[in-house]
């Protein structure tokens with residue numbers, strides 16, 4: 022199948038035992054998306070709210086057997102992505118490094134895994150219209166997954182979002198509404214559209230399908246788990262980290278799960294460290310994919326159960342990481358995808374002689390910005 026090609030036959034007709042398996046799992050665990058809708062209402066964003074009255078839940082909202090079933094709902098173009106040791110990076114980083122590559126697919130990020138699960142459920146008798154807020158990658162992925170199933174997709178994004186991402190959302194046939202503010206304003210607007218127009222709101226990281234779709238990366242990692250010690254995960258709203266973290270804690274608890282955020286967008290990391298939702302007034306980072314200000318309480322609850330650490334990195338390290346991935350791995354990545362390398366660069370001693378996996382989670386960049394960033398990056402010392 023050609024990437025970017027519309028609807029695979031499988032996605033179009035997708036009937037089958039596959040979607041059915043995920044749906045059955047959802048019903049068994051009493052976690053149908055309908056019940057999630059009412060859950061969402063009760064979990065509506067309330068900045069500063071304590072998660073679960075300070076009581077740590079014993080289990081995340083995720084379920085490993087459902088995650089396994091989710092694989093069946095996801096177009097294979099997003100699955101079984103390369104995982105390989107990248108020796109050329111190792112002299113500069115002082116540890117053994119493997120890359121889990123999530124950029125070689127039609128939307129150039131891991132977000133297609135979650136939107137495939139969402140869209141397959143909707144195609145199976147749910148609402149035909151759907152809206153989401155996005156910094157760009159979720160919207161692009163939902164546009165792709167929705168197009169293949171004849172869904173009516175609206176994406177709300179900041180006017181200041183990465184132009185290349187917005188262009189792709191339009192090109193994939195979604196309606197794009199821009200707001201004069203940041204991602205949090207886009208979230209408010211998407212929720213309002215869902216309320217007034219009665220369409221399904223997809224809330225990244227809160228909707229369990231987005232987490233369980235991302236969690237399929239974790240399943241792919243555990244098959245190789247005997248060979249690594251830690252996994253570095255870009256942290257935004259938390260779907261990726263809670264998803265992969267859930268599977269690793271369930272199936273490979275010895276692997277250290279480390280989340281990475283930019284110093285310029287630290288809300289979820291501060292929240293994880295303080296075990297309560299901490300919001301910020303602003304973000305200031307080139308890593309647009311992870312630049313949220315208002316963590317979702319239920320996602321924080323999950324993250325508290327599965328993350329061993331959450332670290333913050335400087336912008337210069339993110340750019341150095343992008344440059345290293347270009348020079349030594351031949352990969353053009355967006356800033357969020359370089360967070361793992363940035364974390365190693367900032368704390369070589371911590372990772373020395375260990376085997377670390379970093380998830381290279383997106384490559385949607387404006388080419389001029391990319392050239393400017395990596396062109397100005399000093400060559401990392403080897």
Ligand SMILES: Cc1ncc(COP(=O)(O)O)c(C=O)c1O
Pocket residue numbers: 130132156158159225226235255256257258259260261262310311355357358382383384
């Ligand atoms: C490239 C990239 N990396 C990381 C993230 C963060 O993922 P999450 O919001 O699931 O934490 C995103 C979110 O859109 C992204 O697009």
